[in-house]
Amino acid sequence: MNERYTEMAGRLIVALDYPDADQASALLQQLEGIPCYMKVGMQLYYAAGPAFVRDLKTRGYKVFLDLKMHDIPNTVKGGAESITRLGVDMFNVHAAGGKDMMEAALQGVDKALQSDPSLSKPLVIAVTQLTSTGQEMLNREIGIPGTVKDAVIRYAKLTQAAGLDGVVASAQESGDIAAACGSEFVTVTPGIRPAGSDQGDQKRVLTPGNAIRNGSSYIVVGRPITMAEKPREAAEQIIKEMMGA
């Protein structure tokens, strides 16, 4: 395993979108030894809960807990405190919750860290516009005027002003986000589709190689790996493409 392989694998976040811990564990077994990040989202968390997250940490994985909090500031503060106590490496909120809500998330993190100094600070990031949102939907359905890029950049700047570490956006926007917020600002980009793979419900997609070339800090990949006939080969192929970018 060379350095570039380890770096790129660490920037691949595999979305464990499964209905139970057994199915998620079966994928972990197939991917054993690949030093990638693991994402636990609503489907798995609501079924397998904190125990599965702690299990992933015990197995040595970096963990992104994707619960996309969007509520009043006091509630998000409490949620962020509980999430930080789980020892995850990254979690997210919705930027649409506003600056006070995002600042409250950071206060929740601080509260947890103060009460238990053995915890490390997770990256806190905010969802801008979901990658399943296209231009037409943004304007006509949600009622936000302007381009998707404008909306994403606006949320990214708000997120940065609130003091968070970065955003979730499409890899199509990574370069523009870096131009607006600096290259240290983290971009976590789902909607990744290797050439020829099924787009599904994703609207703003990019290949793994183009995402890295466009400056994404991390790419999030679910179905192109979990639904592949040979998930390990699919993951290795994605890392190879990232290494070549």
Ligand SMILES: O=C(O)c1cc(=O)[nH]c(=O)n1[C@@H]1O[C@H](COP(=O)(O)O)[C@@H](O)[C@H]1O
């Ligand atoms: O926050 C996320 O992770 C997220 C934000 C977003 O805008 N779009 C998005 O697809 N995601 C998540 O990223 C994963 C993408 O999965 P696939 O479309 O199967 O590769 C899913 O777990 C989504 O919940």
